């Protein structure tokens with residue numbers, strides 16, 4: 001089905017539907033303009049959510065500009081959604097109107113494969129992403145750059161008391177993307193040493209979670225000017241510049257694991273050297289070029305190279321509860337809906353500390 005036909009037919013596929021205001025990209029320029037989209041009415045298992053805040057993830061930028069060659073225009077991006085429940089279907093037990101809730105990267109899965117049954121639904125081969133994805137009813141999903149989302153209860157998480165909605169929204173993608181593999185790979189134990197490569201949207205929350213776990217954390221960056229920020233404000237124990245040989249040597253063989261959010265260099269060898277024997281390198285970023293890995297870097301020390309994508313809904317809820325308990329939240333720059341194109345331009349240049357969040361609730365309005 002051609003992308004435009006898909007969008008046009010959405011209305012016909014949904015006799016039980018309503019209109020909602022959103023922000024959409026219509027072509028690879030990625031320029032966002034207001035749009036009226038269709039949302040299904042609240043089904044028996046659905047939660048209708050008035051969106052208050054939505055984080056801007058780098059994936060949003062890649063998708064609206066069709067950099068991954070998969071855009072289904074119009075694209076309404078956004079998978080770091082914080083809002084308040086307005087209505088629930090009759091089978092919904094966990095939420096009621098007035099609850100603060102969040103929605104992350106996925107809104108549906110097959111619910112019957114091995115991954116779904118073991119609670120790793122983020123690895124379901126039939127996963128439906130929160131936007132730019134074809135749902136099981138054939139409609140194209142629209143994300144949180146809109147005033148309203150309707151999501152199956154199963155893919156909604158509770159926003160714990162004490163976690164601010166604007167600074168908590170980015171945790172729904174960036175937070176769980178680093179939290180889940182840290183838990184899974186034993187990088188959440190007090191006293192252990194973890195390295196974090198890259199200090200951006202993912203990296204800055206990885207540092208915060210590591211400190212909340214009671215770990216020693218070293219930031220590994222290409223930008224010497226981030227040293228003060230990393231150590232003094234984010235609380236990292238150490239900071240090394242990856243291009244500085246003596247810096248790198250000073251932490252060689254000391255790390256139980258590394259969360260790699262962005263690896264600028266294609267050769268992984270200098271980073272593996274930082275790991276202790278049996279240490280783990282976890283990739284959560286997606287560099288464009290293939291990485292160069294020498295078997296010698298892994299085999300001798302019994303080291304592991306692993307990847308991780310998002311987290312399950314159970315992981316996400318656990319992460320949100322942990323964040324609230326330990327005062328972990330993203331550092332954000334709140335922007336108005338009419339500033340979103342400027343925010344995207346700045347994000348493309350890496351000019352953000354550390355996540356833009358759109359104030360949907362107060363500023364997304366028709367002219």
Ligand SMILES: [Zn+2]
Nearest residue numbers: 057059173174
């Ligand atoms: Zn994301």
Ligand SMILES: [Zn+2]
Nearest residue numbers: 110113116124
């Ligand atoms: Zn599945």
